[in-house]
Amino acid sequence: MMIETLIAVALIGALVTFVAPNRIAGKLAFAISLVPAALSLWLFAAFDGSGNALLDGELAFESQAAWLEIGGRSISWFVGIDGISMPLVVLTTILCTLAIVSSWTPIDERESQFYGLILFIEAMLLGVFTALDFFLWFVFWEAVLIPMYLLIGIWGGPRRKYAAIKFFVYTNVASLVMFGAFIALVFGLGDSVTSFALPEIATAMLEGGPEGLFGLGGTALASVVFVAMFLGFAVKVPIVPFHTWLPDAHVEAPTPASILLAGVLLKMGTYALLRFNFTMFPEQVEIYAVPIAAIAVISVIYGAMLALAQTDLKRIVAYSSVSSMGYVILGLVAYTQFGVGGATFQMVSHGLISGLMFMAVGVIYNATHTRMVTDMSGMADRMPIAVGILIAGAFGYMGLPLMSGFAAEYFIFFGSFGSELLEYSALFTSIAMFGIVIVAGYLLFALQRTVFGPYQLETDYEVGRAPVHDVASMVVLLGLIIALGVAPDLIFDMITDAIDPIVQGGDL
């Protein structure tokens, strides 16, 4: 019942906040969000699962209840946590709490609706990472879109309507493609599955695969479904060339929504890729490894180059997410313990670092009302602590040792360089490594222009110290980033434990 409690607290909290008066909504939502945060940390401490949730692993906090039965296949409420989802659950609850804190300054209208939506999205995200029945998972997956659409559309910047619709349409069409493909797969599996439980489907896929459907043979159907699902999730991740919604959504979204979007929503895509494509279709992974790795490397380099060309701080961070997600895909397709494990580690690490970066950019924007690199310089004079943390975060992004970004990228490169499944793995890895140089380039360029040098600001605002609550939440994130950098085993052990069954131990 632990997971149900976690989701229920956030959901009921969302309703309570929605009806609360605007004036207290922010503090109320913060107080409520501490409950799931504390609970998820307790779950983390009490975590006793082992193995992979889809491959006969021991689930932690498992619970199951019948829901529907139609046409010989049952659908159930089925939730549980394994080593892949545990860190993501903690990431979600912590980032949601911090996102609420970081909204106190910028959000000044319809507060109760805003905080209600944040808590609602938290509940749905927790559902995405814990659901183990396809339908249950899909309900949560789609339900995340609605609050995010409204968060961008109502509280966003000047072009918010365009950005919100673009986000909604892109991700929804992608979901439809993925959904249709997966349903076709389940039909294709025929009588070998009697439910929509993901472990059962994964087992059926590994022990024979689909029989075929509508004239397609079993292998052909599996390949079509693999490609369709990959495309569906690629939009969410996003991978070049499906990334164009991301900068629009990020730039227009209010800071807290950006934190959740970059920190958690993008991870939904990579998490789903890992759970579906890379767990259920090992043969197709092998067949399509080279094109996928090529797309991953292109995302890394092209995303970084795009970031290099921006002058809007938020756009820079947004495009850098495209680049970072490229690393995740590279790690996944390497299909080794370190590759896939590193990719999962990168999901958490990037969630923390990009959350921190967006928060820092938000703090600067709240004070200066501009995000243009060209409009400001010498911010370090006026808000030394906030800027100090921003610089630390940027170095985390660049992969400074002893920060989580370094550990993640090291694992990924280590895993992908020696991959046996991926041809030309050394070539792909070395090109991808070059991405780090570009990352360092654009981040240093942006920092040098904005925070160092003599103080100057184009807008008419008096810039003082950053608010204490914002600094405090950035310090929490920075602490986590350093903690994971110094001791990656805090989560890497449980991640590899869940990864091993996928790559069958793997080499390296």
Add this chain to the structure above:
Amino acid sequence: MAVLELPEWTALAPALILAGTALVLFLFDSINPRSTNRTLLAGTAVAGSLSSLAVAVWFTAAGVGATGIDNYGVIDIMDGQFVVDQLALYFMIIIAVVTALVTVASYDYLRDHTYQAEYYSLIILAATGMSMMAASNSLVTIFIALELTSLPSYALVAILKDNRGSVEAGLKYFLIGALSSAIFVYGVSLVYGATGSLQLEAIATGLENAGEMGGLLGLGILMLIGGIAFKTASVPFHFWAPEAYEGAPAPISAFLSSASKAAGFVLAFRVFTTAFPLEATTAVIGVDWTWAFVILAIVTMTVGNFAAATQENVKRMLAYSSIGHAGYVLIGLAALSTGAGERVMGAAMMHLLVYGFMNTGAFLFVGLAEYWGVGRTFEDYSGLAKQAPFACAAMAVFMFSLAGIPLFGGFWSKYLLYTATIEAAADNTALLLVAAALVVNSALSLYYYSRLVKALWIEDPIVDRDRLAQPTGLYAAIIVAAVITVLILPAFDPIANAATEAAAAVIA
């Protein structure tokens, strides 16, 4: 177990209670013709429809009309002129639910209206007709029930006597209604001429002697389809719907588009499964009548959705969307020739029940907007969420549910309809086309439904509005409909079972 020994006619109680309520309302009217005691009149109507609902639910739960050892078995009344089975009770539930919601909402909508008692008694009379239609088992009783439904409906559409639009809509509705009634009754006479019977089972038996009159019978069936198309607002007799729904008072639009449509469909399901069994009929008339519904389903859903996408007036958009949904439900008849026929028809019935909540709620929201006097177009609705967040949240629920987004009840029924159609397509490949049309139209519908959500929540108001009142009845009806639309998602199992069993019972 059949413990209670009641006379058989009591099985019609849900319809009889409605009839009694209408008489009580007439009594009130004759005692005090000028009474505008809204609480008494609306209260009586609500109490009547709720008791009808309670009895219908109780009967369903107790197994009235259900076959099987522990149940009462199908109940024939008046030598098979009426029949109470699971199908009848299922539709009586839908009709009673919609009637209850509409009468609750009318309490506020009619606040300054002169003809209070007439209004409520007409609604309850029409509901009586619909409820009778669910149980009618002979073309005579069907026609009587049809007229009992239609005549009050004409008056109700035109009840705003000083409003040009309302009167014009009433006249158009009446003229087309009269024409289609004439066509229907001519169809009845042709069927009678060919088979020598009016009772539905007797028609089925009479088919074998109708060999020489195949053409006549075919024409008769075609004319019956015409009558059904009028009642369900399907192509080719759909064009009254946008006019009538737009001109009528919004609660009446809700009533007609939800309850009246459901009644039309139960008529279609009953007549075509009982009177015209597929093989026997095909042998006589030489064509498989499901083809008519394959074509009508595709055309109706496409016409409805494409027209809805171009509307500027919210009520007209909902009217066309209701035509689109009639197209979805028609699939239930289109797939009867296949092995999965009962599942498709069951799914269509589920869709009608969910539709009863979400569509009624949506029209009642339009009623609320008319009560506020904010105008009729999307633009006029801009920014209402700032002043009325709860009603607008409910409307967002209705819109997303109509579009089939997973968090709401509309997702299940649409999904089950889709998968059942795909499964049926194994026997009739034309149904693949129907399934494709369903997907394309659903995707398109998301555009215009989300457009309304965008107007309500994201756009800023174009004019300054005064404080909006919060009428209790309208609010209660809308919120209840929204809550149920959400709760249907987790509690779909009993609905799915009831619908599938009811469909299986009439098809077998």
